[in-house]
Amino acid sequence: MRRPRDILAMMISLASVALGGAVGAMLRYLAGVAVFRLTGPQDFPLAVMGVNILGSFLMGVFVVLAAQRGLTHLGPLVAVGLLGGFTTFSSFSLETITLIERGALFEAMAYVLLSVGLSLGALALGLVLSRGVLS
Numbered sequence: 001m002r003r004p005r006d007i008l009a010m011m012i013s014l015a016s017v018a019l020g021g022a023v024g025a026m027l028r029y030l031a032g033v034a035v036f037r038l039t040g041p042q043d044f045p046l047a048v049m050g051v052n053i054l055g056s057f058l059m060g061v062f063v064v065l066a067a068q069r070g071l072t073h074l075g076p077l078v079a080v081g082l083l084g085g086f087t088t089f090s091s092f093s094l095e096t097i098t099l100i101e102r103g104a105l106f107e108a109m110a111y112v113l114l115s116v117g118l119s120l121g122a123l124a125l126g127l128v129l130s131r132g133v134l135s
Contacts (some may be wrong), residue, residue: 013076014076016074016076016077016081017076017077017080017081017084018081019077019081020076020077020078020080020081020082020083020084020085021080021081021082021084021085022081022085023081023082023085024081024082024083024084024085024086024087025085025086027082027085027086028051028085028086028087028088031047031050031051031054032047032048032051034047035047035050043099043102043104043107044107044111045091045092045095045099045111048088048091048092048095048115049092049111049114049115049118051086051087051088052087052088052089052092052115052119053115053118053119053122054086054122055083055086055087055088055119056087056119056120056122056123056126057122057123057125057126058083058086058126059079059083059087059123059126060122060123060124060125060126060127060130061126061127061129061130062078062079062083063079063126063127064126064127064130064131064134065130065134066078066079068130068134068135069134092115095111096108096111096112099111
């Protein structure tokens, strides 16, 4: 049987994930609106790719900050909620399949390679820069 304290801790974690996820999703939406306003309609999903790259960079920064500053308790709020709601790999998958279905195979391949490669690179850069600045 779970102790009331364990149940309360789980409820707080879930509320943190929900709050962070809501904020992250709103920020993702606003980023899409901003890109649309700056560039107009596009066939290439630039906003989703940009959000994935930025979100990956921020995840790298957060992981280092949390570990070095004893902030791992913020993981549910920031990593799972905020950045999980902000980054859009489900949208990434949908956009990739849509490009393939349109017959835009080159664009689909470029989108996958750029999104994954640059997101991994951004996360690594976030880790390296944060470790260098905070050590």
